Amino acid sequence: MKDKIMQASIRLFDDKGYSETSIQDIVDYLGVTKGSFYYYYKSKQELLKDIHLNYIEGLLEKQEQVLNDSSKGSVDKLYSIIFLVISSIRTQRQSARIFNREGRNLDETHTEEIRQKRQTFRLGFQQMIEEGIKNGSFKPDLRSDILTFGLLGMTNWSFYWFNPEGELSEEELTRIYMDIFLYGIKNEEDGNPRK
Amino acid sequence: MKDKIMQASIRLFDDKGYSETSIQDIVDYLGVTKGSFYYYYKSKQELLKDIHLNYIEGLLEKQEQVLNDSSKGSVDKLYSIIFLVISSIRTQRQSARIFNREGRNLDETHTEEIRQKRQTFRLGFQQMIEEGIKNGSFKPDLRSDILTFGLLGMTNWSFYWFNPEGELSEEELTRIYMDIFLYGIKNEEDGNPRK
Amino acid sequence: MKDKIMQASIRLFDDKGYSETSIQDIVDYLGVTKGSFYYYYKSKQELLKDIHLNYIEGLLEKQEQVLNDSSKGSVDKLYSIIFLVISSIRTQRQSARIFNREGRNLDETHTEEIRQKRQTFRLGFQQMIEEGIKNGSFKPDLRSDILTFGLLGMTNWSFYWFNPEGELSEEELTRIYMDIFLYGIKNEEDGNPRK
Amino acid sequence: MKDKIMQASIRLFDDKGYSETSIQDIVDYLGVTKGSFYYYYKSKQELLKDIHLNYIEGLLEKQEQVLNDSSKGSVDKLYSIIFLVISSIRTQRQSARIFNREGRNLDETHTEEIRQKRQTFRLGFQQMIEEGIKNGSFKPDLRSDILTFGLLGMTNWSFYWFNPEGELSEEELTRIYMDIFLYGIKNEEDGNPRK
DNA sequence: AATGAATGAGAGTTCATTCAT
DNA sequence: AATGAATGAACTCTCATTCAT
Numbered sequence: 001m002k003d004k005i006m007q008a009s010i011r012l013f014d015d016k017g018y019s020e021t022s023i024q025d026i027v028d029y030l031g032v033t034k035g036s037f038y039y040y041y042k043s044k045q046e047l048l049k050d051i052h053l054n055y056i057e058g059l060l061e062k063q064e065q066v067l068n069d070s071s072k073g074s075v076d077k078l079y080s081i082i083f084l085v086i087s088s089i090r091t092q093r094q095s096a097r098i099f100n101r102e103g104r105n106l107d108e109t110h111t112e113e114i115r116q117k118r119q120t121f122r123l124g125f126q127q128m129i130e131e132g133i134k135n136g137s138f139k140p141d142l143r144s145d146i147l148t149f150g151l152l153g154m155t156n157w158s159f160y161w162f163n164p165e166g167e168l169s170e171e172e173l174t175r176i177y178m179d180i181f182l183y184g185i186k187n188e189e190d191g192n193p194r195k
Numbered sequence: 196m197k198d199k200i201m202q203a204s205i206r207l208f209d210d211k212g213y214s215e216t217s218i219q220d221i222v223d224y225l226g227v228t229k230g231s232f233y234y235y236y237k238s239k240q241e242l243l244k245d246i247h248l249n250y251i252e253g254l255l256e257k258q259e260q261v262l263n264d265s266s267k268g269s270v271d272k273l274y275s276i277i278f279l280v281i282s283s284i285r286t287q288r289q290s291a292r293i294f295n296r297e298g299r300n301l302d303e304t305h306t307e308e309i310r311q312k313r314q315t316f317r318l319g320f321q322q323m324i325e326e327g328i329k330n331g332s333f334k335p336d337l338r339s340d341i342l343t344f345g346l347l348g349m350t351n352w353s354f355y356w357f358n359p360e361g362e363l364s365e366e367e368l369t370r371i372y373m374d375i376f377l378y379g380i381k382n383e384e385d386g387n388p389r390k
Numbered sequence: 391m392k393d394k395i396m397q398a399s400i401r402l403f404d405d406k407g408y409s410e411t412s413i414q415d416i417v418d419y420l421g422v423t424k425g426s427f428y429y430y431y432k433s434k435q436e437l438l439k440d441i442h443l444n445y446i447e448g449l450l451e452k453q454e455q456v457l458n459d460s461s462k463g464s465v466d467k468l469y470s471i472i473f474l475v476i477s478s479i480r481t482q483r484q485s486a487r488i489f490n491r492e493g494r495n496l497d498e499t500h501t502e503e504i505r506q507k508r509q510t511f512r513l514g515f516q517q518m519i520e521e522g523i524k525n526g527s528f529k530p531d532l533r534s535d536i537l538t539f540g541l542l543g544m545t546n547w548s549f550y551w552f553n554p555e556g557e558l559s560e561e562e563l564t565r566i567y568m569d570i571f572l573y574g575i576k577n578e579e580d581g582n583p584r585k
Numbered sequence: 586m587k588d589k590i591m592q593a594s595i596r597l598f599d600d601k602g603y604s605e606t607s608i609q610d611i612v613d614y615l616g617v618t619k620g621s622f623y624y625y626y627k628s629k630q631e632l633l634k635d636i637h638l639n640y641i642e643g644l645l646e647k648q649e650q651v652l653n654d655s656s657k658g659s660v661d662k663l664y665s666i667i668f669l670v671i672s673s674i675r676t677q678r679q680s681a682r683i684f685n686r687e688g689r690n691l692d693e694t695h696t697e698e699i700r701q702k703r704q705t706f707r708l709g710f711q712q713m714i715e716e717g718i719k720n721g722s723f724k725p726d727l728r729s730d731i732l733t734f735g736l737l738g739m740t741n742w743s744f745y746w747f748n749p750e751g752e753l754s755e756e757e758l759t760r761i762y763m764d765i766f767l768y769g770i771k772n773e774e775d776g777n778p779r780k
Numbered sequence: 781a782a783t784g785a786a787t788g789a790g791a792g793t794t795c796a797t798t799c800a801t
Numbered sequence: 802a803a804t805g806a807a808t809g810a811a812c813t814c815t816c817a818t819t820c821a822t
Contacts, residue, residue, distance in 0.1 A: 038794075101296060104211070196781085406689070527771070575727055586802085620802090
């Protein structure tokens with residue numbers, strides 16, 4: 001039941017927003033009563049916190065696996081992490097959007113906890129890029145911090161438009177992103193190089 | 196007064212969220228009473244709609260100027276639009292974040308209107324890229340739609356981390372984004388090309 | 391209106407108890423709506439606090455007048471304070487009972503404030519008795535503190551049984567209490583003194 | 586277990602109040618579950634009723650012993666009953682306070698039963714005083730009813746301030762009360778008799 | 781142009797109680 | 802003898818909105 005409540009809430013929070021979704025909405029959706037909700041969750045806040053933790057901890061775990069995979073080079077790791085995010089759209093889109101939009105509604109205690117895990121993810125990404133720079137995979141003069149923000153912006157934005165059931169597969173999208181990031185979009189053979 | 200209400204609301208909506216900000220919060224902030232608010236705005240909704248329209252229409256206008264500037268090549272236009280967005284962070288950050296987060300709270304009538312203007316902006320961007328492909332500035336095999344989403348994701352995300360008062364100027368950030376997008380991050384001189 | 395709410399609440403709180411009286415009960419009694427209540431009072435707590443302060447401050451004021459009246463001897467002052475309390479039963483019975491029963495439901499901040507004023511009243515009483523001992527009106531070996539508690543117990547208890555509309559007037563009750571306290575109940579002329 | 590529930594409840598009801606104490610509070614305090622509570626008590630009401638009956642019946646029993654002790658004169662009986670109440674503060678303070686504060690929360694059926702026993706106690710007290718008047722121990726012109734209310738007020742109030750572990754023993758307090766009641770506080774040797 | 785009083789619907793939460801196991 | 806899941810009614814409080822002035 002506790003899990004059913006969370007699943008329903010994720011759907012509704014993503015759809016209408018955390019504040020706009022009432023406990024009544026959630027329990028109506030499940031055909032139970034408000035008392036039931038409060039049997040499993042101390043408050044609406046706690047539910048939101050659980051959704052956040054669930055999401056970010058899952059993401060961190062998967063990221064770690066990629067980063068610690070010594071069989072992969074930097075380019076492969078980059079691919080894997082981007083793919084990791086993109087492929088999570090299918091299963092985690094709603095959680096991810098809640099994660100990115102509703103953090104403000106967490107209370108102070110959890111805001112900080114979540115903020116730190118979010119940062120851990122970003123810094124893990126960034127370190128991987130710095131490694132790639134050191135080992136010569138990536139250009140030497142890159143701003144790894146900004147590049148990280150840029151990559152995350154690009155992938156995170158995908159949660160708002162990419163449809164994994166559509167014409168483009170997750171692998172293809174990841175490939176396209178990689179091509180852009182690795183080689184750029186400038187046509188060097190147009191006779192007006194670096195115009 | 197009407198404008199003062201909007202400015203206060205933008206600040207508060209960005210800070211706490213639309214639903215979490217009460218009319219009382221707004222009028223307290225200004226030291227007036229609720230009656231005043233309703234003298235100028237029919238409803239909270241209408242205020243939100245005005246904030247949305249204000250933002251997107253300003254953006255569209257500026258975009259048009261760039262797109263219609265026949266003195267600029269595709270690369271320059273790309274630079275200008277990215278710079279347009281980045282430099283709006285200083286003056287429009289709060290509006291932009293509200294625009295990207297609170298659209299859900301518009302009523303059906305305005306949802307559609309805003310959605311279309313948002314799309315107009317995106318398609319304008321996309322067309323510019325397609326032109327660049329046609330005229331040989333950009334690589335021929337690019338997916339202009341996805342590239343547009345990617346670029347927008349990158350720039351829009353900047354609203355959440357970039358500090359225009361910080362060590363990095365708006366021009367520098369735009370330059371860095373351009374370098375990444377135009378030439379990529381792969382180090383081709385590492386002896387292991389396209390590893 | 392604010393005052394009407396307080397008067398209604400005093401009646402209801404005394405009748406059913408603070409916790410057992412809902413805001414709904416109060417506004418139903420007055421034929422208004424819950425919103426009205428919260429227009430005048432920030433919370434149910436605040437209302438309770440106001441009732442407490444109203445009561446104890448009124449009492450302290452009247453006590454001060456008696457204590458500062460230099461035309462009165464100690465016995466007269468004793469009479470006056472007892473009469474003060476007894477005669478307040480007619481107009482303040484409900485407030486007094488709330489004051490004595492519901493202090494627990496105040497929040498910490500106000501608990502302390504009220505506790506101090508309550509103590510001020512008691513210590514004022516006690517000092518008056520000590521004066522009477524010093525000036526020879528009362529017996530020299532009395533425990534003024536315990537006597538004060540005893541007197542207060544006796545008078546406060548009256549709020550639960552004395553009916554000012556009944557056969558006994560306020561003056562008569564005060565007189566009876568005075569007689570007991572001044573001269574005791576023991577019949578010294580019974581041939582078996584101090585049996 | 587049933588008794589442990591009652592003991593825990595007495596502590597909590599006295600501390601926070603009947604309405605403010607939830608069944609959950611009680612069972613948490615004991616480390617059991619709500620089901621257990623309802624195995625032993627039909628309802629929260631029933632528990633409150635049991636606490637009331639327990640208290641008043643114990644008191645009545647002890648009172649009866651005193652009243653029926655033909656070896657005691659009226660003054661001794663008075664002493665014994667006051668001592669009975671004062672000494673019950675140590676063991677029964679919490680029950681007594683609940684008894685005096687929470688009667689309102691009993692349902693109609695039990696309100697009446699309790700009211701009658703409470704009255705029986707008071708009338709027993711009063712009769713004893715009337716006997717003392719008849720047999721010449723007490724002054725002939727006393728209002729026994731009011732005197733009884735006064736005595737009870739004085740002793741009952743002690744439940745809110747007297748600390749049996751403090752500097753004053755139960756015997757001493759009773760003695761002080763007796764002195765006041767028997768002989769009064771007026772100093773007859775001050776040269777201004779009955780001033 | 782602005783106020784202050786009032787509304788009414790709905791929010792999150794608590795809680796005594798029931799019942800199958 | 803005791804549990805844990807579930808209920809449903811009631812509770813305090815919030816808030817967008819209205820309207821006479």
